[in-house]
Amino acid sequence: MTTASLPGSPSPAGASSPVGRTLADPDTPFAVVDVRRVRRNVVRLRARAERLGVALRPHVKTAKSLDAAALLHDGSPGPVTVSTLAEAEAFAAAGHRDITYAVGIEPHKLARVIDLSRRGVTVRVLLDSTEQATFVAAAAREARVALPALIEIDCDGHRGGLEPDAPGLPGIARILHDAGCLDGVLTHAGESYFCGTAEARRTAARAERDAAVAAAERLRAAGLPVRTVSVGSTPTAHAADDLTGVTELRAGNYVFFDLVMAGLGVCGLDDLALSVVVTVIGHRPEHGWILTDGGWMAMSRDRGTAAQPQDQGYGLVTDLDGTLIPDVVMTAASQEHGTLSARNGAALPDLAIGTRLRILPNHACATAAQHHGYHVVDGTRGPAASAPVITAYWPRVTGW
């Protein structure tokens, strides 16, 4: 594990390094990552990708951490997907040379892409229109740099992209090809986040593969060379049984997982690597509430499990060691207050003011985004077994 130095500003609470202290030490709320779970999650998907015979291009948008990324490819800077140019620049500065920026490109952002390209970094851009292909091709010609582009394919009506049989697809590919910009096709089965059975996710994975491969074959049949055929989402990446024709698999959330993924059955609760340490600050027994200092500022406003059969509120509750406290849920949030309630007829535990707990989030990407970095634990205990020891601090890449 890389032990990153603390970011200059902003630093975690207390302003001095938390490394070597325990989860009982920094002022709350703060984010914690269990690196043992990250390693297990990473190994699991890497093994799947190897079995399926595809390259893995993890999406770093969830952790946004160079330290977490160092675990993805056994320490070497392998291929990654990013959601912002700030991520692309930070990962490039750390030695990553093979980056896919998986958000539709617009003209203003090309200057930073070209700048990375001139520094020897491959940044694939994403597009789904003649308009975009035209300005990318023109920019590549004018700047005399490689601007490899992926055409976004829509497999499930979730967001952007062209359907594989869209009339405009070959024309877009031709514009890119003529400028030396055609790299391939990319699809993302965003609707798989609502597939509550393994069979539904397997079906979504097949549809994702079929859409990408059909688009690639259509272009190849038109004499347009397609190198990259990229698919992926955390649910489909863990369900795919045959990726014939696909060259690479993407997934991001799996590094941490979360209650949404556990609710779908993509992972178990024991796989959740991210949590937020909070402190009990009050009691309202007449309402059945325990109040904490972890509100939506610490957890995000994400209520991703609200649409699932088991609504988990703003998160489930564990003790400071990470052991689940059954039937206690974070049911409400204001900016710096969390409300814990019991369900299923359980009694609310008797927790003194000052007691520290951990909240498992609905949506790791959103909760992580509320923090500047992660206090990393690996199972090491303090001298008096007081609390898990913080063995590293991983700063996050922020901004755009």
Added chain:
Amino acid sequence: MTTASLPGSPSPAGASSPVGRTLADPDTPFAVVDVRRVRRNVVRLRARAERLGVALRPHVKTAKSLDAAALLHDGSPGPVTVSTLAEAEAFAAAGHRDITYAVGIEPHKLARVIDLSRRGVTVRVLLDSTEQATFVAAAAREARVALPALIEIDCDGHRGGLEPDAPGLPGIARILHDAGCLDGVLTHAGESYFCGTAEARRTAARAERDAAVAAAERLRAAGLPVRTVSVGSTPTAHAADDLTGVTELRAGNYVFFDLVMAGLGVCGLDDLALSVVVTVIGHRPEHGWILTDGGWMAMSRDRGTAAQPQDQGYGLVTDLDGTLIPDVVMTAASQEHGTLSARNGAALPDLAIGTRLRILPNHACATAAQHHGYHVVDGTRGPAASAPVITAYWPRVTGW
């Protein structure tokens, strides 16, 4: 207006100062504040407080900006309310000497409060239990510092606090008084965020006042001196018609306002000072969608208007000048994608890729929290009237 220097890290997109450029220049998404509206919102509530004969103690948790705070009290560092000790420390470092930390105190955070106290800063803490009063009193005695405390009073069952007639109230006040810690009482009408009529908010303001004043009078009758009687929320602060017995009024959101407040009728859409600049990155005409690069990472996951008669999705849409585009709503968000749709039978406007728009947020506190600072506009236009000029950059205080 204070023109703050850019924060060292993280800096806004592009890493160099945006001041003097226009809203067409920085890569999107980024947050914008119209300082003319901030000034108007600040003047409006200050005039109300003066009419009502109470001091104003703005809550800085929304903007978390020293530059915004400089407008609150005509440039001098007046009394403020904070939601984190990070805010308390940042405001103390900037010369603020009169701070109320309005989240229930727990023992671990006292060290930082005591440290501020030793530097000559008054930091009032909040509590509602014998347990908290006991450790605050003990800490004040041990550290030999003033630790003024406010007892939280519950006026509407919203969150924490003791009801004004709670049996335990005088005992808590006595513990504080004996240690020189009793400052007063504080209440917050959190349920007023759901009061959709002026009359309902006026009633909530009276209930807030009545609860605080009744608690104060009860303590005074028991021989316990109460100095501060603090009430407030943005909806009640703008509705209160008589604050007899109250010494200070708190509100935070009003500096920026947002769609939730406009939906209640507390402000008009023209009062919203915060927005997020986004860029069109795609079209799905078959679904009735325009896609932008502003997702929940830029807007937050807050869906505060979902519970209002008019659900505004993730926000309303304006052009780059801030003029509302009628009947276009941000209806969906993923991490770095926003989806705009038309409603009420309106046609979706024809917006080329690269077009910049501004999104007015549901909840200013939550949207602001997704950004490191604000690009400030004041109506100044560029030389070719291309777009509003960025006249300042206001960094935010972040973390805990």
